[in-house]
Amino acid sequence: MPSEERKKEILQKLYDAVVNMDEDAAKEWSQTALNEDVNSYEAVTKGLAAGMGKVGELYTNLEYFVPELLLCADALYAGLEILRPHIKVDKVEVKKQIILGTVEGDIHDIGKNLVKVMFEAAGWIVHDLGADVQLHRFVEEQKRINADLIGLSALMTTSMLAIPKAIEMLRADDPATAVIVGGAPLTLEIARSYGADGYAKSAGEAVKEAIRIVNLKK
């Protein structure tokens, strides 16, 4: 076991690697964490994921943009790949789950992918259906998974019209289904008129809004 001071240093290096978009450093310090017996769960949550949380803030504050976010995500995943297999599960932990996808008629997936990164960094299990997703697939996946939340994305004003239809189909199957929506043409007002439980203006705000929705649904 490393000293408290050394552990703190390793966690800080992991955090910095993500914030500084440094994939090599993320790998190096993840391996160091393993070699020096830092608890892998702590290395992920207090190092890598905490760094990604900071990245979300920087993105929301317009200090980082999509390219920076993507490179930070690469560093995050590089570290996760090393640390995840070593996370010891002491008790049965129930993680929150989200089904994500860009709706039918729309292949734009960069916003959806950024949202995926933020949810994964926050410890959610993400079921990513991809882009141009036929609406019935959201319903089928929800029947299979019974996720806490469905996330629907659209970048075009026309494909945005698939969102209320998807919500209608999901609620016909289970009226309690919780839905969060996002994408350039959407606004909070439009999201509400479509029957969504919540709306996130950017990837940086999505997890916070998701937690609010899920807590309300309890």
Added chain:
Amino acid sequence: MTERERVEALLKRQKPDRVPILPFASAIGFSGLYNKLSIAEAYNSPEKTLAAQRKTARDFGWAIIPFFSYASFGGWEFGGDIKWPSSEFSQAPMITRRPLETADDVWKLKKPDLTTAGIIPLQIKFYQLSFKDDLDNEPFNIIAFVGGPVTLAANLCGIDNLGKWSIKNKEVVHHLLRITTEHSIELASYLKSLFGTDRVLPFCGEATTDNRIISPKFFEQFALPYNKELQEAMLSMGFRHLFCHICGEQNANLPYWAKIPMGDPGIISIGHEIPLSKAAQYFPSDIIMGNLEPAIIQAKTAEEVYKATRTVVEEGMKITGGYIFSPGCDVPPLSPVDNMKAMTKAVNDYGWYK
């Protein structure tokens, strides 16, 4: 005045009697559906979409500059694949396979043959058809799609790759932008050789440089020099006016856009995210065009569209350098006809200059 005379007056730096109505990109998808075409035909049938655009403009009383292109331009033209829109929720052609996947692919990239590449032969056919007529609501025969270097590059390799390379591999981004800029200049030159410059309005601008995606620093470093080179080249070819669409949220890029020549005057089309008054400050010598939010036309009631249009028009009329009313981007194809009528009526009711 006719709608054509209104736009022509602005191009001569004169005041028209009323704000002209010139829907962005000739409302290509809406015009298609309004005339019972499929959404795919609006984008791939030159004869049908030209007739549809012209009939729609005539029915509603708009000016029109016939338009035939799509936002994903480049993906197919440089060797990738596209899918024509088919689902009820599809708005435009989509790229299904990009021509570039890795940085190595960029170094091997060649410019396509303009006579055979992707949609270009169909565009030439469309332009030839449009040049057969000289109508009283068409200030130009065609708006000739040339494209912005950064958006074209993003269509080739994906914005994710382009964005990452812009930080970790700048040389590859500059190489790609060199190719897309040269392609756009050659395309403009090719169009000039076929159709001259007087009745052609080149269409350039950028969508990928939205500040929800990239930083103003990226714009300064990568978009500014190549867009400047492209637009200077087109002006030196003899095109007097350029149409530049500054798509989406680009407020932080405006100081850089303002360094790029737009013509004498240029037409600057802006999205609803940029206030008209702010655009006018940055482009005091150009005509500002915009900027009703497209989602309003699709999602709100006719009364709400009328009210929102009135607000936009009254703001636009304060611009001294010239103003054209338009939605801030493409009209959603499924926009209700009553909403389009309400939009038009509001300009007719409130758009008259004293």
